[in-house]
Amino acid sequence: MQKTSSINSSAVLADAAILSQEELKPGFFRLVLSAPELARRCQPGQFVQVRVSDGVAPLLPRPISIHGFDGEQGTLSLLYHVAGQGTGKLSRLAVGESLKIWGPLGNGWIMPENLTGGSKNLVSDSEVSDSQNFVGGSEKIPTDAPVDADKILPLFVAGGIGVAPLPPLAKAWRDLGAEAILLYGARSADQIVTADEFTAMGVDVRIATEDGSEGVTGRVTELLKDLNTGDKLPLLYVCGPKPMLKAVAQLADDQGWLCQVSLEERMCCGLGACLSCVCKTKTGDEKVGGKGWTHAKVCTDGPVFWSREVVWNG
Amino acid sequence: MQKTSSINSSAVLADAAILSQEELKPGFFRLVLSAPELARRCQPGQFVQVRVSDGVAPLLPRPISIHGFDGEQGTLSLLYHVAGQGTGKLSRLAVGESLKIWGPLGNGWIMPENLTGGSKNLVSDSEVSDSQNFVGGSEKIPTDAPVDADKILPLFVAGGIGVAPLPPLAKAWRDLGAEAILLYGARSADQIVTADEFTAMGVDVRIATEDGSEGVTGRVTELLKDLNTGDKLPLLYVCGPKPMLKAVAQLADDQGWLCQVSLEERMCCGLGACLSCVCKTKTGDEKVGGKGWTHAKVCTDGPVFWSREVVWNG
């Protein structure tokens, strides 16, 4: 059977009206859209495809994480950084104009409710070798023992615009009363956005900037060293550029912490159809003559993977 | 020597700010631009190239007639009808935005001051056979006898949006105190624009609509029949769709009237460089073994030609 997990069965196409567009810091924008049907279906960590033109420039949609959603209000918010033609054009759209977007797409972060109880949520390290079921990471936990949400220290780790998909997740942990930490690294203070909104949710926000203009001087990995985790097991939720993901995943692995990463790849469809967005994930089948890896689709098998699923040196 | 008449030596490239954009009738727009250097150089009947995007959609500039210019104010106005992608995009631009335009391009209408006196302005029918000098029509008059401006009845003939390049010409004749007539044909009343501005200049405006919703029912040629020209020689200035130009030119020819037409062709450069915009003009060299016609460039040899230069059945 075709893996149904890799079909975005709840995705919808929407003509989303722009409710607000705000430049938070130079080049960093928050866009709020009206898309009731879509907003109702979102899970933290999912993304949408955004078509910024109705012509050929640019031709392809841009994948953007869901920064916030409100099923009751029917709204969706996106946080983005102007990187080129597409995001540049997006930033020049005004309230009242509308955009074609589709989603929610992909598998999001593992949510607290999926950590407790039920054996289906628990996976031992040895099961990593099951290539058939491994991909589509957020449903299984690669630890040796069951974990309950109240034994977990949620640790959000953001590099730059990687902060975008974290707020809905932080909200979910806040609703459980969990103490959570955001480690947020950026080039400089003028690239730090929405940090106060995490603070407002009770998240302990710690900042590192490369030029030292805010918080600790250095990269986000600095903040991970000598972290006091108390008697809890840290669960890292990491989003940022690939080298940062890799460094954080390495650190987490060394410490035996749980770690999820949200990957990025160039995408066409976002639907699992075109196979442009693949990443190498482990199959564990070396022992049975396999090559030990396969190409998973970032768009539908991810974008969130357990860090230990990912082949980092490939 | 390369014909210097086919180089737009006075053309300039301008970043023209939009001063106003007004929808006169559904789909008919008047755009006023700030382009001081360019405005100073315009002659009635010339056109500009307008680049409506800075990307690839559309890729090529659009040729639009100069509807008005004011050298002192440094402004230029364009009158256009939304025909497709390019003019559609143009119509959505707002005050404060700017456009790349270049011009003035081409040879405009014959002006009253070029009609009187000096032998250089006078050409006899027999000279039509001079292929070297014939092209670039507005400087010579294909009649048997010299004509003075005060013996002329200026007759503006517009088909639809063909009214666009006529106001600066009407102004020039008004400044001479000439009695002028505008014959204006359109599909229906809601495609008649700026007629009152001609009236305000003292022009006798006569309208024909195909559906009879304004003026005479029928085509603009209806208005030409039984026209009382008094003791004057009509000089027709015609702009509109090709079949209409042809019909009017035929009528004028039959009557022995003077007639200039403004032609349209698909253009790339507008500068005489690419040769996409050609039309067949007469060389009169059949008798000496030639084929009797050549390909002239609408952009630099025209867009205004004497109707008798043009090969209408080619």
Next chain:
Amino acid sequence: MGNLNLQVNLGGLAMKNPVTTASGTFGFGLEFAPFIDLNRLGAIVVKGTTLEPREGNPTPRMAETPAGMLNAIGLQNPGVEAFIRDYLPPLRQIDTPVIVNLSGNSVEDYGRLASILDGADGVAALEVNISCPNVKQGGIQFGTLPASAAAVTRAVRENTQKPVIVKLSPNVTDITEMARAVVDAGADALALINTLLGMDIDIRTRRPVLANIFGGLSGPAVKPVALRMIYQVYKAVNVPILGMGGIMNGQDAIAFMLAGATAIAVGTANFTNPRATLDILDGIEEYCDREGVRDVNELIGAAH
């Protein structure tokens, strides 16, 4: 519109309308089920299938270009056995014929694939992708030599009763020569065009953008080339054509039919709008309605 006939016949494959999907851009079909009713399509052409599973090329596998895109997926697919086992059963639930696109390293590969798929219930026709490197001939594409294209066509023809559609590569000097070669070898229909070979360079890194260096260009940018080749091939051979290459809307689809296509495939447009196929079908109907066309078959080749 009730009176409009949309049915066409693509070399023996009866289709309820001319709209199909371009292989590799529509996955195995179900990926688009959240957005469109797959039953409304004329046919579904699925991702290119090979004898063995393939992991394809390293990333980046795609790059956007002016009005187009480059891809170098490298035929990642689960292999024909897994296709028949895992992907075909749900497709059989849909009331739309499924066309399987096949690729191989050798003439024998194509023959074996054809015979395996000939026995598969739910496969309506085979589309033979000849833009694949011929391993035995040192990587030269089957699709660029008339003789090898004909050999591949014959191998497929001899191993199946199903309609054989041969998909031509546009990277050739004379597309009509290729068309004649494969029609003579038994093709029931032709599909064109596959992608134009292209590349892009990152001026910051000073390296090719795609890990594979070269990739296939598709999208609106290639439309004029596609229309030209279809127009030429329509004149040259007497089998129906499945036209594709940059079709974005109903108007484009009509232009392809006027050039000579009996049916059309929607490729890159699926990425720009997941409802593209049905929007295009609606656009075709609107055009026929407006222009008084009672049967889409009237349009085929009408620009000649």
Next chain:
Amino acid sequence: MGNLNLQVNLGGLAMKNPVTTASGTFGFGLEFAPFIDLNRLGAIVVKGTTLEPREGNPTPRMAETPAGMLNAIGLQNPGVEAFIRDYLPPLRQIDTPVIVNLSGNSVEDYGRLASILDGADGVAALEVNISCPNVKQGGIQFGTLPASAAAVTRAVRENTQKPVIVKLSPNVTDITEMARAVVDAGADALALINTLLGMDIDIRTRRPVLANIFGGLSGPAVKPVALRMIYQVYKAVNVPILGMGGIMNGQDAIAFMLAGATAIAVGTANFTNPRATLDILDGIEEYCDREGVRDVNELIGAAH
């Protein structure tokens, strides 16, 4: 920027910088004088010239396409004698080498054109357009058969002392085969790409848009194909390349040089911006400045 070397050598033609114009898009040069200082260009390639004057094709001769355009001018030009008499003298006043693009109906035509132009003062090099139908061979293009392309090249080579640049057609299966054939026949440099053969159809009239039916596709749409061919040819032969095909800005020009071009030509971009050539030159300088490039020659082929 004062230290930046922009000089390049295109098969014996010394140029003060790599920016030239694509034949047929820049007229005879003076048309652009109101907008740019022609003295700043690396070279000017003028409109295709033939032995006799030609009136070219009927209109419409051009159509816009997604990110590109089709043209079917049909080589309208005043003929080589009128070119030398009327157009060359003012060009001699400009301190920029003039490259004349030539086209013929037969191998002999090319030879005669070359010998006439060889004697013309102010002609710095010849660019041989081999994308012309060979009347003697029933209209097949010289540019699609290695043997006829070589014959044309040889005819030109034997009749001139000036650098011979052969301009290749992209409408071939194997561009490297063509490149090798003309280099072996004596080409000092290669120019690529000429236009891709394409067409468009008007769905209202149901007729081809161009009076000539087919036309040549140029502009950003073809850029990925141009880059690919230049990359391939750079690897295959050892003569300098004049690269073109959709160059719109300095970044595009840099990509072409990285792919292997020694100089670049600006074509369709001249229509979108009459200052395109100099804006591109400025863009090349800015890139070099920003990236610490001291000599543009460092960039040539650096993506390999």
